[in-house]
Amino acid sequence: MSATQPETFSPKNLVVLGGLLAIALILGEIVVGPSHDGGTVAVVADTMEDVAMRLKPVITLDDIRSGKSTGGGAGMTVAAAASDNASKTPDQLYQGACFACHGTGAAGAPKLGDAAAWTDRIAKGLDALVSSAVGGIGAMPPRGGSPYDDDQIRSVVEYMLDNSK
Numbered sequence: 001m002s003a004t005q006p007e008t009f010s011p012k013n014l015v016v017l018g019g020l021l022a023i024a025l026i027l028g029e030i031v032v033g034p035s036h037d038g039g040t041v042a043v044v045a046d047t048m049e050d051v052a053m054r055l056k057p058v059i060t061l062d063d064i065r066s067g068k069s070t071g072g073g074a075g076m077t078v079a080a081a082a083s084d085n086a087s088k089t090p091d092q093l094y095q096g097a098c099f100a101c102h103g104t105g106a107a108g109a110p111k112l113g114d115a116a117a118w119t120d121r122i123a124k125g126l127d128a129l130v131s132s133a134v135g136g137i138g139a140m141p142p143r144g145g146s147p148y149d150d151d152q153i154r155s156v157v158e159y160m161l162d163n164s165k
Contacts, residue, residue, distance in 0.1 A: 097146035
């Protein structure tokens with residue numbers, strides 16, 4: 001071994017590795033705890049169906065488009081959720097579906113209140129912006145991933161423009 005190459009298994013490295021192993025074992029006993037049946041640990045073997053059911057999304061965009069129920073035991077249909085949105089103000093609609101990206105600038109979304117980011121978009125006109133919001137643009141999914149109808153989308157776009165000039 002050359003003088004410039006570090007030793008991989010030096011006594012110092014082995015001591016550190018042993019210490020980390022001891023800490024991991026202690027934490028394992030604290031988190032998992034000792035077994036109560038003399039040392040055996042019960043292992044739950046789930047079927048593929050059980051795992052698939054736990055991983056199934058509560059609702060998908062296809063469910064929203066088709067008006068199917070949300071599943072997952074929620075007991076509320078997408079149509080009922082949309083009717084709940086009918087009484088919401090544009091600010092509430094914005095908070096419900098748009099804030100996650102337009103409040104933070106995630107994925108390049110123009111932030112609410114950032115006049116410079118909205119200048120070129122405003123020049124395209126309200127109808128073009130509403131059309132982009134309804135159909136999706138860039139990283140934004142159609143309707144911003146919301147169940148909002150065209151009129152609600154228009155009201156949110158108008159709200160965002162009014163608060164970004």
